[in-house]
Amino acid sequence: MAEALNDHVYVAVSKDVGESKSTLLWALRTLRLKKLFLLHVHQPTPMNPTSSGLEQSEINTIHESEETSSYESLWKYRDICVDEGVLAHDVDILWIQADNVGEGIVELIYENNITKLIMGAAADSHYTEGMVNITSTKAKYVSDAPHCCKIWLVCNGNLIQTREGRFDRVGSSASLSSLHGLDSALILYEGSGSTEHGTESARASETMSNEEQRRRLESEEREQLEREREEALSSYNSLTQILYNEEVRRRRVAEEELNRAKVEIENMKAIQKELEEQLHIEYQRDEDVNANEELLRSLNPAEGEPSSHSSSSPFQWSVSDETPPYFICPITKDIMRSPHVAADGYTYEEEEIKRWLSRGGDKSPMTNLMLENHNLTPNHILRTAINDWMQQNNRTHNSL
Template identity: 65%
Template sequence: MNPTSSGLEQSEIDAIQVSELTSTYESLLKYHDICLHEGIIEQDVEIFCDVGDNVEEGIVNLIYENNIKKLIIGAAADSRYSEGMVNITSRKAKYVSSHAPHCCKIWLVCNGNLIQTREGRFDLEGSSHSSSESLASLHDLDSALIPYEDVVRAEPDSESHALSSSPEDQSARGSAATYYEEQRRRLEIEELKRELEQHDKMNREREEALSSSFGVTQMLYSEEVRRRREAEEELNRARAEIKDMKRVQKELEEQLYIDCPRRLDMAEKERDEAIKKTEELLRNLYMEKGESSSDSPSSASQWSVSNEPPPYFICPISKEIMQNPHVAADGYTYEANEFKIWLSHGGEKSPMTNLRLENHNLTPNLALRSAINEWLQQHPYFFDLP
């Protein structure tokens, strides 16, 4: 795949190849885990991926290099499997079955079913030498054998005819043919090795490019982690500030709740004293004018100044003088029934501050109730006023 033939950018081609290579290694790791699950020692399990143009030659070369004695290979694509299938349709499977060494037993399978078996055998019974050792031994026999070309080119006289027709000559020709066949295979293997070296070089370059891309990805990931950490730290600081603000607000509310009754008592005392002084001044004023007791300020109009109840006697909800004053959670005093009606109609906030009430508890304001009762006793005509 190249930019000219595919119409893609080189970066896109590299990304596709990296994706395919990653998928291949994931499959190999699954096979690795299957082997371990079946009880194979981990040191005996090795996975290998070779990128090449000629896959079948690469497989044959690996068989020779690693002296593989048993091989399982697909006979066809799984999608092409049919019941009673006996023929091999895979080009790679045909090539490997024909060119693999005879000592390698091959199982050809498709879709989990065994299609054919190529039994392995040894040309020299009981021999465990590698293919390179066999080539060396054949090379040593070279001096003792009659070259195959010389036998073919010999003049057909009676002597040579007799020589070639003898069993010894026939054995020599067979050995020479075997030798040259092995030599041909050796040359093919050397060519394959050169191709593999080129493929290994390409693999290393790809791995270096992959490592470089991984380095960039790692840098971007580290930068993202740093930003998230800073954002979390900023969020934690904001939460701590909000928590401190709530704590301070709660302390202020508690202090206000404590100071409110005390301040209310002081205000009531000041009010009572002011009322007494006002009434006393009014009596003295009328006495100085010489008015009779019948003309004294006994009517509501004459006592209009002192007849007005103090503002803190008035319920903020009903705007009327309270008879059963209670302190709510916001620190203000309300008529108990009026405040309960306010809550029953969905009033979750304070009627005075418009802030959410922490609770719906009511505390009797005994001092204020006593002051109201005392004031009403001094002004029995209050509720009769228009």
């Protein structure tokens, strides 16, 4: 069962998320935390213009980039906490810049009166079953400093050591001298009743009260900044969503208008094509009518001109072996026996045009345009003309 802690708990994390992730997860899954601080010591790359050959502005840029990278890592740790069910406003960051990580952690312990600290005892790769020794120099350094802080030392998600916190009035740390002075002052005041000792005690109490108030204000300020950041982020996300939805709506309207325009254009093209086909058919029909009229004029003898022989035929032909081209079927190239007019206005041999249509020929054999229908009309005038021409030329034409 997880241990419940009402005090603030600090977890020391490095810039490399993979290095400290197991330590953080152990704290989140082992202890029920009320408030969690991610404690980090930032180590800037030591460089100066003389040794590096860089301008100070360039060095500053490098250090700023390093700080940005460290902050990004801390936000990743924060995301891990949220993923484990910790509320975002219950996770805070405590940051210090120092050349030595162990010294930086100790300084933060003193400055913030840290009483609960969790840190790595060694690199996860150095973990062995039953491990009890600390190999991390940082952990060794910190474990010897302020006794008022309880420290959990973890490796690869396993607790290695626990150092209980206690107050040590004989401690050698100068940063605890104010607490030690306060403790001594209270003892002297109770023993002697001295007004001077009472004044020192009151002064020490006031100092501690001011320090506690300062920390509380700093904590409230951090929480306020965090709330403002979250509100700004929420407003930004809301505005982004609104703009995105508006852009999607505009694109949808534009696409609908474009689709309507495309449909209208296609309809206009279809209408235009249909009109062109109809005009072409009408033109072919007119041409066929004109050809038939011309045929009649050419076949009928001139009025009052005597006939060269007695014949019942209304047509007179000059003796010639050349077949008139309008007697020829466009498909078979033979003289037609049963000429029929199709929907394209051209005349074909009946059997041939029917065979053409039965095989799926929906387009005119002559124009390659779609036929309006499959209706066929007998061309009696042309049939009579062909029969007459055949008789006058003494030719046999079966089935005519």
